[in-house]
Amino acid sequence: MIKVTTVLSPDELEAALRSIGAERYHNLHPFHKMLHGGEMNLGQVQAWALNRYVYQQGIPIKDYAILSNCEDKELRNIWRQRIFDHDGLGDDIGGIERWLRLCESLGLDRDYVKSMEGVHPASKHALETYINFCRRAPLLIGFASCLTELFAPKIHKERIAGMLENYDFVDDSMVGYFRERLTQAPRDVDFALKYVKEHAVTIPQQQEVIDALYMKTGVLWAQLDALYLAYVSPGMIPPGCFVPEDHQAAAAQ
Amino acid sequence: MIKVTTVLSPDELEAALRSIGAERYHNLHPFHKMLHGGEMNLGQVQAWALNRYVYQQGIPIKDYAILSNCEDKELRNIWRQRIFDHDGLGDDIGGIERWLRLCESLGLDRDYVKSMEGVHPASKHALETYINFCRRAPLLIGFASCLTELFAPKIHKERIAGMLENYDFVDDSMVGYFRERLTQAPRDVDFALKYVKEHAVTIPQQQEVIDALYMKTGVLWAQLDALYLAYVSPGMIPPGCFVPEDHQAAAAQ
Numbered sequence: 001m002i003k004v005t006t007v008l009s010p011d012e013l014e015a016a017l018r019s020i021g022a023e024r025y026h027n028l029h030p031f032h033k034m035l036h037g038g039e040m041n042l043g044q045v046q047a048w049a050l051n052r053y054v055y056q057q058g059i060p061i062k063d064y065a066i067l068s069n070c071e072d073k074e075l076r077n078i079w080r081q082r083i084f085d086h087d088g089l090g091d092d093i094g095g096i097e098r099w100l101r102l103c104e105s106l107g108l109d110r111d112y113v114k115s116m117e118g119v120h121p122a123s124k125h126a127l128e129t130y131i132n133f134c135r136r137a138p139l140l141i142g143f144a145s146c147l148t149e150l151f152a153p154k155i156h157k158e159r160i161a162g163m164l165e166n167y168d169f170v171d172d173s174m175v176g177y178f179r180e181r182l183t184q185a186p187r188d189v190d191f192a193l194k195y196v197k198e199h200a201v202t203i204p205q206q207q208e209v210i211d212a213l214y215m216k217t218g219v220l221w222a223q224l225d226a227l228y229l230a231y232v233s234p235g236m237i238p239p240g241c242f243v244p245e246d247h248q249a250a251a252a253q
Numbered sequence: 254m255i256k257v258t259t260v261l262s263p264d265e266l267e268a269a270l271r272s273i274g275a276e277r278y279h280n281l282h283p284f285h286k287m288l289h290g291g292e293m294n295l296g297q298v299q300a301w302a303l304n305r306y307v308y309q310q311g312i313p314i315k316d317y318a319i320l321s322n323c324e325d326k327e328l329r330n331i332w333r334q335r336i337f338d339h340d341g342l343g344d345d346i347g348g349i350e351r352w353l354r355l356c357e358s359l360g361l362d363r364d365y366v367k368s369m370e371g372v373h374p375a376s377k378h379a380l381e382t383y384i385n386f387c388r389r390a391p392l393l394i395g396f397a398s399c400l401t402e403l404f405a406p407k408i409h410k411e412r413i414a415g416m417l418e419n420y421d422f423v424d425d426s427m428v429g430y431f432r433e434r435l436t437q438a439p440r441d442v443d444f445a446l447k448y449v450k451e452h453a454v455t456i457p458q459q460q461e462v463i464d465a466l467y468m469k470t471g472v473l474w475a476q477l478d479a480l481y482l483a484y485v486s487p488g489m490i491p492p493g494c495f496v497p498e499d500h501q502a503a504a505a506q
Binding site for chain 2: 001023024028030117120121122124125126128129132214218219221222225226228229230233234236238239240
């Protein structure tokens, strides 16, 4: 892991952050590759959408937690756009609703998804860790924890193309969430990266920024790990968690 | 999942709690069975001890969080024994130190274990979720989250017998942690269970008690899930996590 021993220039800090993404961002996870490569059945894609909903519905909570540490009105008014993007504003239904519609299009029951009863415990733990980190971290470090957005546009593009091409149960109306993120994420990250590069100027600050990104890549990675174990190999679904219909059929044969 | 629709008698509540253990306690996890059945190699036992250290070192933090919600001095003075059991008091080195010695006896470096750098992110997330739950929950519900101790003596007995019998790298001096827990856990749970049965008297309270135990069994289960995926099957170790020496040797061949 990267240990900061001398103060990094802003560009060196950015390079360090990008190197963490190159090593640990969840686009490197086998689950991601299978999902976008068309190697999954409907039940596996359902399990992914269901578990990922936990994360989606928690994003505004995370952003409210971050802004509860922000004493600067101007900053709050910039950052709150992220809340609008997910919770909706005016005519925009928002990303959480878009994700719910994706789940419904995949054949999941809306209320079951919203109850989060069938999700893997690790999906909840990962989100809980992220929110709690932002609640307790100084503003700069809360901002820094969002910098996985540096790597997100690539994953969204792969997701849209891969899922439309490879699954006959996915159509254009279902990838609305990712299309929106293609413009939202770069805008968000431009601001967050600039802020972090300007304000993380001591060794301890830079180390905390780096550690925040390690924390966050771990949050994303652990979610796919849990999905892989439960729904790909060896197929160990924890008690009480979602069991896809085709999985039940396979077990009954 | 259990939904409380009419007020349960204290004994009905206890029965409900025990049924959650019978369905979801981590003694049912395949990793537990392999560990105690002698089916693991040294590297896998090291990975387990290393990752479980995260949980052990967090137990007193959890108990301090619980007691930060307790306005009753008499109650605090009973519950704090759990802190002494893990952090040590007087001549007793405490459970955390006993766990570190177990790790060292297994060939792990003490400082590496304490740094927690090589642990699976899900191990940290599970602990974080548990601590944060106790920080925010009312005292009754914080107490209730500890009731997995109802099921622990059985697992400790299996662990001592199974590990001594099945692994030539485990000797009697290494299972000190579990021996202590054989007397500590029943004493703790007698108090916690009595308190919960007396004080959870409304439907919402009883539901929260039950949900706390679901949360907690998920915490324990998810830890073994992560270990299984990384170190048993399919052997997907996340970037930066502990790689056993025999695993490295196998990969190099």
